[in-house]
Amino acid sequence: MVTVEAAIAVSALLVAMWLGANGLTAVTEQMRCTDAAREAARLTARGEQQRGEEAAGRIVAGASVVIDTQDDAIEVVVSKRGPLGLPLSARAFAVPEPR
Secondary structure, X not given: OHHHHHHHHHHHHHHHHHHHHHHHHHHHXXXXXXXXXXXXXXXXXXXXXXXXXXXXXXHOOOOEEEEEEOOOOEEEEEEEEOHHHOEEEEEEEEOOOOO
16 A cells, blocks of 8 residues: 555656646746847837847747837737746837937
């Protein structure tokens, strides 16, 4: 009986560790999405939208980058599928710099 209980305990421990590792990966990817959105918004505010899209694409590989420029505001949304299929998304706002 002890071996069955030990096997179940070890399996449960491995599952918990696997979920924890995927959770840490998701947090890291979310921070990258936030950084990418901020950088793209900053570059777009300076008038360098193409560089902003490229930078966001390099920071978060495989992410979708949407830049919405309106009259007085710039909104950048970076989204990606994270570990275990979790949807990760970050938004950043900026005001265009005067020329």
